Amino acid sequence: xxxxxxxxxxxxxxxxxxxxxxxxxxxxxxxxxxxxxxxxxxxxxxxxxxxxxxxxxxxxxxxxxxxxxxxxxxxxxxxxxxxxxxxxxxxxxxxxxxxxxxxxxxxxxxxxxxxxxxxxxxxxxxxxxxxxxxxxxxxxxxxxxxxxxxxxxxxxxxxxxxxxxxxxxxxxxxxxxxxxxxxxxxxxxxxxxxxxxxxxxxxxxxxxxxxxxxxxxxxxxxxxxxxxxxxxxxxxxxxxxxxxxxxxxxxxxxxxxxxxxxxxxxxxxxxxxxxxxxxxxxxxxxxxxxxxxxxxxxxxxxxxxxxxxxxxxxxxxxxxxxxxxxxxxxxxxxxxxxxxxxxxxxxxxxxxxxxxxxxxxxxxxxxxxxxxxxxxxxxxxxxxxxxxxxxxxxxxxxxxxxxxxxxxxxxxxxxxxxxxxxxxxxx
Numbered sequence: 344x345x346x347x348x349x350x351x352x353x354x355x356x357x358x359x360x361x362x363x364x365x366x367x368x369x370x371x372x373x374x375x376x377x378x379x380x381x382x383x384x385x386x387x388x389x390x391x392x393x394x395x396x397x398x399x400x401x402x403x404x405x406x407x408x409x410x411x412x413x414x415x416x417x418x419x420x421x422x423x424x425x426x427x428x429x430x431x432x433x434x435x436x437x438x439x440x441x442x443x444x445x446x447x448x449x450x451x452x453x454x455x456x457x458x459x460x461x462x463x464x465x466x467x468x469x470x471x472x473x474x475x476x477x478x479x480x481x482x483x484x485x486x487x488x489x490x491x492x493x494x495x496x497x498x499x500x501x502x503x504x505x506x507x508x509x510x511x512x513x514x515x516x517x518x519x520x521x522x523x524x525x526x527x528x529x530x531x532x533x534x535x536x537x538x539x540x541x542x543x544x545x546x547x548x549x550x551x552x553x554x555x556x557x558x559x560x561x562x563x564x565x566x567x568x569x570x571x572x573x574x575x576x577x578x579x580x581x582x583x584x585x586x587x588x589x590x591x592x593x594x595x596x597x598x599x600x601x602x603x604x605x606x607x608x609x610x611x612x613x614x615x616x617x618x619x620x621x622x623x624x625x626x627x628x629x630x631x632x633x634x635x636x637x638x639x640x641x642x643x644x645x646x647x648x649x650x651x652x653x654x655x656x657x658x659x660x661x662x663x664x665x666x667x668x669x670x671x672x673x674x675x676x677x678x679x680x681x682x683x684x685x686x687x688x689x690x691x692x693x694x695x696x697x698x699x700x701x702x703x704x705x706x707x708x709x710x711x712x713x714x715x716x717x718x719x720x721x722x723x724x725x726x727x728x729x730x731x732x733x734x735x736x737x738x739x740x741x742x743x744x745x746x747x748x749x750x751x752x753x754x755x756x757x758x759x760x761x762x763x764x765x766x767x768x769x770x
Contacts, residue, residue: 400434400482401425404489413473413496414770422462422480422487430460434482438464442476443515443768444491469493471768472515498766499525501535502743504552504759511536519763521548522725522753523556532560539570545587548751552758554620561587565595569603577603589616589658592626600628607638615684617658622688627655635661637671640688647672657684659692668696675706681723690756697723701731705739713739725752728762736764 403423411417424434434456445468446452454462462480470476473493480487497510501523516528524546525533532543539558546560555572565583568576569591577591584596592614593601600608602616602624614628623640635647637659652664660682661669668679675694682696691708701719704712705727713727720732728750729737736744738752738760750764 398426400431400485402436402480402482402485402487404478404480404487406489408490408492409467409478410491411467411469411493413469413493414471415469415493416466417469418466420464420467420478422456422464424456424460424462424482430456430458432456432458432460434460436462436480436482438462438478438480440467440476440478440491442474442491443470443472444468444476444478445470467491470515471770472496472498474515496768498768500744500764500766502760502762504755504761509535513765515768517765518749519751519765520546520749521751522761523550523763524548524558524751525763525765530562532558534558540568543567547587547589547592548753549590549618550753550761551620551755557590557618559587559589559591559593561585561593567593579604588614589626590618590624592616592624600626602626608636613654613656615655615657615660617684617686619687625658625686627659627661629653629655629661645671656682659686660684660694666698668694670694676704679703683723683725683728685726685754687756693726693754695723695725695727695729697721697729703729715740724750725762726754726760728752728760734767736762738762 405421409417409420422436424431424436436454436456438452440450446465452464456462473495476491478489478491495512497512499511499513499517500508502508513525514527518526520526523534526543526546530542532539532546534556540560542562543560544563546558549557558570561567563583565581565585568578570576579593579601581593581601582595582597585593588594591603594611594614598609598611599606600611600614608628610630611628612631616624616626618624625640626638629635633649633651633653635649635653636644638644649661650663654662656662659670662679662682666678668675668682670692676696678698679696680699682694685693694706697703699719701717701721704714706712715729715737717729717737718731718733721729724730727739730747730750734745734747735742736747736750744764746767746769747764748767752760752762754760
């Protein structure tokens, strides 16, 4: 509301000014004058605080999300820096990429804002597996983020005995611990694309045509299960650190060997087991002193003496510290570093092995073999299946996939192989 003065009202003259101070100005007057100067001092200290608050830079990406394709690049991304709503130059901004996204020099880029307050980012390369990532920009205490996305690329394959292939998409770092299965870095275990369990650290599988799949797994806390083709399971609760050593077979750190849910041996240093539906298990184990045992599906046991330090890499087999591989007591090969076995009643044993120099073989029940000469460091990943350090996946003597990071294979006579692998991401 506005007030209008009354023009006819009497005007009261202002009071006269106070007299100037005399020479006997007292201490009280001096203190009063000093007191009036205090707010002025406070004002000068408050002003910089307000200026500092208004000087905090504000960062803004030119887009909230950037999209592309695996192995592709995008250009034109930039950040605008403002202070108090106006473009600010000279502010140093650090931009970091995650999810496998990179600049040409790595995952981080530092630059100062130009006169128009802009930081132009270099080209951003999308990862070979695709997926999501984050761009994060920081300047002083200011932080802002934007997303980056590319369609994921199927990196996992299962090949059936018929040769038919199905591909799946799993996170980078997924492995195929055994034929037909995939284990993600977070511990999710899948059979093909069917989720089996979470928190898994070790697994084993077995397949039979017209019957289905058995999957045995264990978690870090010692809980696990043997899953049957009909989807039912025998759950176990064992010691943390327990390992799966074969079909429905586990070995605890204390040396207890458990099959299904039953303890079958103690003080065991190494063990392996293979099985067949409607038949049972061929289970082998070794004590620390080298005393070894094979237990047949019937329950009958046979014991052998091997050097201390001998292991049982897979059911029915023993590998001495010198590299001599035995099937029961039959010498199979020397210089061996890795092996895998498979058994079928009324048929016999298949044994696959590799030496440190990359030579090896897949041995058949009749004693004949398919010899291979591969790269030193090659591993046996299943029945007659090998993975070289260069990522070549070989079955029998044939290469079936390249650029492979992890693989597994199981098989059956007169049927063939169920082979699974995870490809290395590459552009």
